[in-house]
Amino acid sequence: xxxxxxxxxxxxxxxxxxxxxxxxxxxxxxxxxxxxxxxxxxxxxxxxxxxxxxxxxxxxxxxxxxxxxxxxxxxxxxxxxxxxxxxxxxxxxxxxxxxxxxxxxxxxxxxxxxxxxxxxxxxxxxxxxxxxxxxxxxxxxxxxxxxxxxxxxxxxxxxxxxxxxxxxxxxxxxxxxxxxxxxxxxxxxxxxxxxxxxxxxxxxxxxxxxxxxxxxxxxxxxxxxxxxxxxxxxxxxxxxxxxxxxxxxxxxxxxxxxxxxxxxxxxxxxxxxxxxxxxxxxxxxxxxxxxxxxxxxxxxxxxxxxxxxxxxxxxxxxxxxxxxxxxxxxxxxxxxxxxxxxxxxxxxxxxxxxxxxxxxxxxxxxxxxxxxxxxxxxxxxxxxxxxxxxxxxxxxxxxxxxxxxxxxxxxxxxxxxxxxxxxxxxxxxxxxxxxxxxxxxxxxxxxxxxxxxxxxxxxxxxxxxxxxxxxxxxxxxxxxxxxxxxxxxxxxxxxxxxxxxxxxxxxxxxxxxxxxxxxxxxxxxxxxxxxxxxxxxxxxxxxxxxxxxxxxxxxxxxxxxxxxxxxxxxxxxxxxxxxxxxxxxxxxxxxxxxxxxxxxxxxxxxxxxxxxxxxxxxxxxxxxxxxxxxxxxxxxxxxxxxxxxxxxxxxxxxxxxxxxxxxxxxxxxxxxxxxxxxxxxxxxxxxxxxxxxxxxxxxxxxxxxxxxxxxxxxxxxxxxxxxxxxxxxx
Numbered sequence: 001x002x003x004x005x006x007x008x009x010x011x012x013x014x015x016x017x018x019x020x021x022x023x024x025x026x027x028x029x030x031x032x033x034x035x036x037x038x039x040x041x042x043x044x045x046x047x048x049x050x051x052x053x054x055x056x057x058x059x060x061x062x063x064x065x066x067x068x069x070x071x072x073x074x075x076x077x078x079x080x081x082x083x084x085x086x087x088x089x090x091x092x093x094x095x096x097x098x099x100x101x102x103x104x105x106x107x108x109x110x111x112x113x114x115x116x117x118x119x120x121x122x123x124x125x126x127x128x129x130x131x132x133x134x135x136x137x138x139x140x141x142x143x144x145x146x147x148x149x150x151x152x153x154x155x156x157x158x159x160x161x162x163x164x165x166x167x168x169x170x171x172x173x174x175x176x177x178x179x180x181x182x183x184x185x186x187x188x189x190x191x192x193x194x195x196x197x198x199x200x201x202x203x204x205x206x207x208x209x210x211x212x213x214x215x216x217x218x219x220x221x222x223x224x225x226x227x228x229x230x231x232x233x234x235x236x237x238x239x240x241x242x243x244x245x246x247x248x249x250x251x252x253x254x255x256x257x258x259x260x261x262x263x264x265x266x267x268x269x270x271x272x273x274x275x276x277x278x279x280x281x282x283x284x285x286x287x288x289x290x291x292x293x294x295x296x297x298x299x300x301x302x303x304x305x306x307x308x309x310x311x312x313x314x315x316x317x318x319x320x321x322x323x324x325x326x327x328x329x330x331x332x333x334x335x336x337x338x339x340x341x342x343x344x345x346x347x348x349x350x351x352x353x354x355x356x357x358x359x360x361x362x363x364x365x366x367x368x369x370x371x372x373x374x375x376x377x378x379x380x381x382x383x384x385x386x387x388x389x390x391x392x393x394x395x396x397x398x399x400x401x402x403x404x405x406x407x408x409x410x411x412x413x414x415x416x417x418x419x420x421x422x423x424x425x426x427x428x429x430x431x432x433x434x435x436x437x438x439x440x441x442x443x444x445x446x447x448x449x450x451x452x453x454x455x456x457x458x459x460x461x462x463x464x465x466x467x468x469x470x471x472x473x474x475x476x477x478x479x480x481x482x483x484x485x486x487x488x489x490x491x492x493x494x495x496x497x498x499x500x501x502x503x504x505x506x507x508x509x510x511x512x513x514x515x516x517x518x519x520x521x522x523x524x525x526x527x528x529x530x531x532x533x534x535x536x537x538x539x540x541x542x543x544x545x546x547x548x549x550x551x552x553x554x555x556x557x558x559x560x561x562x563x564x565x566x567x568x569x570x571x572x573x574x575x576x577x578x579x580x581x582x583x584x585x586x587x588x589x590x591x592x593x594x595x596x597x598x599x600x601x602x603x604x605x606x607x608x609x610x611x612x613x614x615x616x617x618x619x620x621x622x623x624x625x626x627x628x629x630x631x632x633x634x635x636x637x638x639x640x641x642x643x644x645x646x647x648x649x650x651x652x653x654x655x656x657x658x659x660x661x662x663x664x665x666x667x668x669x670x671x672x673x674x675x676x677x678x679x680x681x682x683x684x685x686x687x688x689x690x691x692x693x694x695x696x697x698x699x700x701x702x703x704x705x706x707x708x709x710x711x712x713x714x715x716x717x718x719x720x721x722x723x724x725x726x727x728x729x730x
Contacts, residue, residue: 143692563712
């Protein structure tokens with residue numbers, strides 16, 4: 001049995017330059033150890049198997065020497081975190097779900113409650129269950145206002161107490177919970193304490209089990225010490241592929257965006273420390289078959305990520321079934337998959353069939369990956385048969401294997417398409433739990449998988465939700481405080497900072513091209529389409545605090561969820577100095593309630609756009625140059641907002657850009673993420689990272705996708721609104 005290996009080439013992948021210094025500092029510690037093992041073909045991600053004609057036992061000895069030298073080099077690798085009982089759970093947490101907290105699957109905005117049980121139940125049906133969920137809270141909303149990443153957790157439904165209840169409920173279901181840390185969040189509200197201290201306090205408050213280190217390849221001893229003081233057993237999971245030395249700090253990591261090697265290879269970090277959990281993920285790919293194959297073949301994990309910061313990219317039904325088959329085996333035999341006894345690239349009968357052997361105390365497993373034609377009832381492996389009580393199973397399909405004795409060896413006869421798994425075990429050790437696994441695998445293998453997933457994963461997000469028009473008035477009617485806009489046809493040419501949340505496709509875009517706008521990986525920041533609007537009146541300025549106070553006193557309006565409602569009014573009373581300032585800390589439904597009371601409605605995005613730029617396509621409402629002297633952009637909330645009547649749109653509307661963002665009637669819902677378009681910019685601009693929502697005053701041709709969750713989070717210090725009234729047809 002031999003095999004022709006292809007030439008191994010290092011993975012071609014762009015690395016974030018900002019982290020190269022961190023990675024390069026770790027290279028000298030292991031470089032001398034590796035220099036004597038040049039015959040091992042490897043890069044930082046993978047180690048290739050033996051080449052054609054190479055003695056496998058000699059290759060295996062070199063491989064084990066490499067592992068030992070890395071572990072006990074000039075600076076020995078500290079692997080004590082893997083021996084800690086409180087951190088050991090990470091080695092067996094094979095299935096992690098990236099849980100975008102704004103997704104309807106976790107929070108029902110209509111009922112105003114978390115739907116954790118339904119969410120986890122769906123995870124069992126579709127993916128075989130989750131071992132850990134990552135609660136993602138801030139990006140791509142960070143930067144709309146001053147709130148920092150920790151404030152976003154505090155403003156989730158129920159606050160920190162509500163999150164703690166959510167975590168405890170997950171724990172009762174056997175699921176660990178990770179929170180997110182964004183080191184780039186440096187331009188929002190500062191809390192007078194270090195990020196390490198703030199993060200430790202958050203972990204303690206909600207009883208989190210892990211911290212995801214966004215955009216980071218490394219953890220820190222400072223963070224480890226801070227968190228261990230308040231809650232031991234918290235696992236660090238960096239996003240960027242970590243250097244070997246970080247195995248001492250981070251007991252799990254993402255294996256993100258890795259190219260699939262040909263032929264299959266070992267995950268290098270997994271080989272050096274088999275208890276290190278690596279999560280395969282290529283977030284924008286339409287199929288994750290390659291990641292699943294690499295994860296299962298190497299006894300490692302998967303990150304299940306479908307809502308990518310507001311863009312829904314569902315796993316195809318075939319991948320869901322394959323992972324359900326894989327993860328049941330990984331969990332049941334986790335001790336085998338985390339053992340130093342791992343015996344890679346075990347010989348097979350077919351050149352295109354690859355195998356890893358995983359010995360254990362009571363059973364031995366073989367994970368198989370077939371890159372050739374499917375094998376039907378053919379010889380797969382030859383194994384030592386040293387016990388008359390040994391039995392063999394095709395663990396992938398849950399059925400016994402046919403054996404062919406050959407002296408003290410036995411040939412295993414079976415079938416395999418792509419992935420497979422063989423189990424060798426004494427018959428006396430076949431317990432009820434294994435019988436249950438075999439039965440489950442048989443059922444999964446026998447399920448019919450349709451070629452097309454008939455479920456409706458998304459609604460159309462091209463057109464916003466319908467808007468109920470107001471009672472129309474005459475075009476020559478005098479409406480105090482409002483300006484007349486004639487309407488008509490014009491082009492909506494919009495540019496915005498492209499981020500991973502994507503946006504809506506332009507009207508008329510063929511469905512096969514929707515992904516160019518919906519999918520954030522395209523990073524497309526341009527809209528250009530023609531619209532026609534009817535004439536209307538629009539408020540000359542944003543609704544003020546005084547006007548909103550009058551509405552409350554007249555209508556008795558009180559929101560169902562009052563969190564952060566008019567937060568800038570101490571004890572619910574409007575400060576007189578803010579009377580003429582735009583009212584803020586109101587969500588879209590608060591604004592709609594005011595508009596209905598006033599006999600008005602909110603403007604659609606095209607209406608706002610036309611009122612700001614006119615038909616001449618001006619860039620700024622006051623002309624084609626931004627003049628900060630014509631608008632209060634200092635952030636000094638004591639300055640009268642209406643003190644600059646020069647700053648107006650072509651139709652006499654004050655401050656169409658600059659003071660606060662404004663709600664528009666542009667609500668969309670893809671079935672998972674609800675979002676709305678805000679216009680105009682604001683006095684606040686978070687600086688220090690391109691990941692923020694771009695703040696500051698914004699020109700007429702700019703907009704921002706604002707992802708909605710619930711009123712307590714959606715009410716911001718930087719978003720107000722103005723209203724419109726419809727005009728009778730001419």
